[in-house]
Amino acid sequence: xxxxxxxxxxxxxxxxxxxxxxxxxxxxxxxxxxxxxxxxxxxxxxxxxxxxxxxxxxxxxxxxxxx
Amino acid sequence: xxxxxxxxxxxxxxxxxxxxxxxxxxxxxxxxxxxxxxxxxxxxxxxxxxxxxxxxxxxxxxxxxxxxxxxxxxxxxxxxxxxxxxxxxxxxxxxxxxxxxxxxxxxxxxxxxxxxxxxxxxxxxxxxxxxxxxxxxxxxxxxxxxxxxxxxxxxxxxxxxxxxxxxxxxxxxxxxxxxxxxxxx
Numbered sequence: 001x002x003x004x005x006x007x008x009x010x011x012x013x014x015x016x017x018x019x020x021x022x023x024x025x026x027x028x029x030x031x032x033x034x035x036x037x038x039x040x041x042x043x044x045x046x047x048x049x050x051x052x053x054x055x056x057x058x059x060x061x062x063x064x065x066x067x
Numbered sequence: 068x069x070x071x072x073x074x075x076x077x078x079x080x081x082x083x084x085x086x087x088x089x090x091x092x093x094x095x096x097x098x099x100x101x102x103x104x105x106x107x108x109x110x111x112x113x114x115x116x117x118x119x120x121x122x123x124x125x126x127x128x129x130x131x132x133x134x135x136x137x138x139x140x141x142x143x144x145x146x147x148x149x150x151x152x153x154x155x156x157x158x159x160x161x162x163x164x165x166x167x168x169x170x171x172x173x174x175x176x177x178x179x180x181x182x183x184x185x186x187x188x189x190x191x192x193x194x195x196x197x198x199x200x201x202x203x204x205x206x207x208x209x210x211x212x213x214x215x216x217x218x219x220x221x222x223x224x225x226x227x228x229x230x231x232x233x234x235x236x237x238x239x240x241x242x243x244x245x246x247x248x249x250x251x252x
Contacts, residue, residue, distance in 0.1 A: 013133075014136065021125060021129040028122065035244070036249075039247070042245055053230055058234070063084060
């Protein structure tokens with residue numbers, strides 16, 4: 001049973017992590033296809049991946065919304 | 068979160084993020100050196116190896132996230148399994164970088180390409196090694212059941228540190244393997 005104060009059940013946390021990994025994998029494949037291409041495009045993809053990691057893996061929002 | 072322990076966790080979390088801010092300057096300085104000295108070129112590395120080690124590191128972050136979510140719910144089996152898989156993938160990443168990339172034609176003394184490649188990958192690999200040590204400490208401490216759903220700041224700190232190392236590689240990978248035209252050995 002989910003902890004009553006956790007707010008997130010384990011399956012949803014699992015699937016959220018899996019979807020994040022899938023998104024990161026897709027972006028990594030995209031930048032691999034752009035190898036040698038525009039540096040700005042590769043940088044923007046990197047920033048997108050960083051945002052995903054910061055939000056879904058590092059939970060940066062806990063800094064201003066402590067659980 | 069109004070308890071004393073909760074306040075301590077909030078302060079510790081803030082301190083950890085401030086540490087990351089200082090780390091950003093360290094890793095960012097090497098990235099700036101790469102763009103200044105390499106410009107729109109890069110050493111002729113195998114991008115498939117870069118893709119492989121990047122995939123390994125991203126997958127390790129998934130398992131670390133799973134481990135953290137598991138301990139928050141008191142699920143020790145998935146917590147320990149996630150940590151062990153994360154460590155195994157971290158070791159695989161190091162084997163890919165040190166055992167394969169560092170054994171290529173390019174040496175640390177080969178001008179700006181060799182020196183920057185080894186400086187960037189070396190600094191990052193050292194942080195991965197530190198993260199593995201951190202995971203080892205967490206595993207040892209978890210044997211004494213020190214971490215509970217209500218008290219697992221150590222696990223959270225370890226997870227955030229691991230994800231930060233992953234975050235750095237998100238920028239190092241394209242800078243080393245993908246950006247610019249390949250030149251030299």
